[in-house]
Amino acid sequence: MDELPVDQVRTLLAVIDGGTFDAAAAALHVTPSAVSQRVKALEQRTGRVLLMRTKPVRATESGEVVLRFARQLARLERDARAELGMARGLGPVRLPIAVNADSLATWFLPALTRVPQDPPVCFELHREDEGHATELLRDGRVMAAVTSQPEAVAGCTVRKLGLARYLPVASPGFAARHLKGRVDRDLRVAPVVVFDRRDLIQDRFVRMLTGDEGSGASEVRHYVPTSEGFCDAAVAGLGWAMVPDPQAGPLVEQGRLVVIAPGRKLDVPLYWQQWKLDSPALSTVASVIAQAAAGALH
Numbered sequence: 001m002d003e004l005p006v007d008q009v010r011t012l013l014a015v016i017d018g019g020t021f022d023a024a025a026a027a028l029h030v031t032p033s034a035v036s037q038r039v040k041a042l043e044q045r046t047g048r049v050l051l052m053r054t055k056p057v058r059a060t061e062s063g064e065v066v067l068r069f070a071r072q073l074a075r076l077e078r079d080a081r082a083e084l085g086m087a088r089g090l091g092p093v094r095l096p097i098a099v100n101a102d103s104l105a106t107w108f109l110p111a112l113t114r115v116p117q118d119p120p121v122c123f124e125l126h127r128e129d130e131g132h133a134t135e136l137l138r139d140g141r142v143m144a145a146v147t148s149q150p151e152a153v154a155g156c157t158v159r160k161l162g163l164a165r166y167l168p169v170a171s172p173g174f175a176a177r178h179l180k181g182r183v184d185r186d187l188r189v190a191p192v193v194v195f196d197r198r199d200l201i202q203d204r205f206v207r208m209l210t211g212d213e214g215s216g217a218s219e220v221r222h223y224v225p226t227s228e229g230f231c232d233a234a235v236a237g238l239g240w241a242m243v244p245d246p247q248a249g250p251l252v253e254q255g256r257l258v259v260i261a262p263g264r265k266l267d268v269p270l271y272w273q274q275w276k277l278d279s280p281a282l283s284t285v286a287s288v289i290a291q292a293a294a295g296a297l298h
Contacts, residue, residue, distance in 0.1 A: 004066070006073070008042040011035055012050060012063070013070040019056030042066070059139065068140035068155065072275055075143070079279050092120035093281040098133040098145035099125055101195065102164065103270070105227035106246045108146070111292030112285075121281050129198045130164075130270060137273055143282055144274035146289075156273045159290065162297025163267040167248045168205055169257040170240035179240075183261050184209040191239035192217040196225045201242045205266050242266060246296070267298060 014024035015035060025032040043050050050063035059067050078093070099108050104127060115121055126142055128135075133145035137153045152158040168187075170179065178190040187206050194202055194217075203216035222238045224230045227247075234241040235256050243257070245265070251257040270293070274286055 004042070004045070004069070008038045008045070009066060009070045009073065011038040012042055012066055013074070015039060015051065015057055016059055016063075016067055021057075064139040068138070071140045071143075072155075072277055075275075075277055075279055075282075079277075079281075092122045094122045094124055095144070095281060095285060096124040096126060096142040097285075098128045098136045098142045098147070100130040100133065100146055101127055101225075101227040102244045103130075103146050106244055107292055107296035108289075111289055111296075114288050114292070115285055119281075121285070129196075130268065131200075132198060134273065137275075143277075143279075144272065144286065147271050147273055148268055149273070150269070150271055153273055155276055157276055158271050158273045159286075161270045161272050161290065161293035164270050165245045165298050166201055166205075166242040166266045166268065167245050167252075167259055168240060168261045168264060168266075169234055169243050169248050169252065170260050171235055171237040171256065172258050174237040174240065175258050175260055179260055187217060187240065187260075188215060189218050189220075191220040191222065193222045193224055193230060193233045193239040193241040195227075195230055196223055201266060201268070202240075205242055205264075208266065209261065209264065270297065 011024060011028065014027050015021060018024045018027055021032045021035045021039075025035045028035065039051060046062065046066070048062035049060050050066055052058045052060060104125070112123055126133075126136055128145075130146060130148040133142075133147040134149045134153050136142040137145050137156055146161070150158060150160070174190075179186045184206070187209065192202050206217050207213055207215055220239070222233060224233045224238075227244075230241060231243055231247050231251070233239065234243060235251060240260055243251075248257060248259075252259060272286060272289055272293075274282055
C-alpha cells in the first residue's frame with residue numbers, strides 16, 4: 001500500500017491546475033465524482049490531507065510534495081515519449097522558471113534567445129524575488145529558479161551563477177537636496193525607492209554603511225514594482241535606490257544619475273536551482289543560463 005497510483009497522482013495535479021474538481025473532470029474526461037474518489041483514495045493511502053477544498057482548491061504542505069512528484073513524473077514521461085519518437089501531438093516543451101525582476105531586465109532574457117528551438121521550447125517565466133523563488137520550486141510550480149538561496153531545495157541541484165552588483169544612486173537634483181552631509185546618516189531619512197515590500201536591498205545597504213543592524217532606509221518609501229519603472233523613479237528624483245550596475249552605469253555616464261556613496265556597492269550572490277531530472281531541455285537551458293551569467297555577473 002506504499003505506492004502512489006499514477007492515475008490518482010495525475011488527478012490531484014489536474015485538480016490543482018484546473019482549480020476545481022469539475023475542471024479536473026473535464027480535463028481527464030471523467031465525472032467529478034470519479035475525481036473526488038481518486039483524491040480521497042490518495043489521501044487515505046498517504047494518510048494526509050492533500051487538498052484544501054477552497055475555491056480555487058489549494059494544496060496542503062503534504063499535497064505540495066505529491067504535486068512536485070506529479071509534475072516531475074509528467075516531465076519524465078514526456079521526455080521518454082520524445083526519445084521513443086512518440087512526441088507527435090505533445091506540443092512544445094514547456095519550462096516554468098522563476099527569476100527575479102532585475103535579472104529579467106538585464107541579462108536573463110537575452111540568454112534565453114540562445115536556447116536551441118528544435119524541438120521548440122516555451123518558457124513560462126514567474127517573476128519572483130530572488131530571496132523567495134525557492135518557494136515556487138518547493139511546491140512544484142517551477143522546474144528551475146534564479147535564487148539567492150545556496151541551500152538546495154529537496155529534490156533539486158544548485159550551482160552558483162555569480163554576483164549581481166547594485167550601486168547606490170540618485171538623480172543629481174535629489175542628491176543636492178537630500179544628501180548634504182554624511183551619507184550614512186542622510187540615507188536614514190532621505191526618501192527611498194523600493195521594488196516592493198519584500199525588497200530589503202536598500203535597508204541592507206544602509207546597515208552596511210552604518211554598521212548598525214537595527215538601522216535601515218527611511219520610512220518615506222516609494223514602491224515601484226517594475227525594474228524599468230524602479231530605475232526611472234530614481235532618475236526622476238523620487239528617491240535614492242540600489243540599481244543593478246548594467247542599468248546604473250550608462251545613466252551615470254550620461255549624468256542622469258550619480259553614485260551617492262562612491263566606492264561602495266552591494267553584491268547579491270545568485271544561484272541556479274533545478275529539479276533533479278534527466279531532462280534534455282532543462283539541461284540545455286541550465287547550460288545556456290550558466291554561460292550567460294558568467295559573462296554578465298561578477
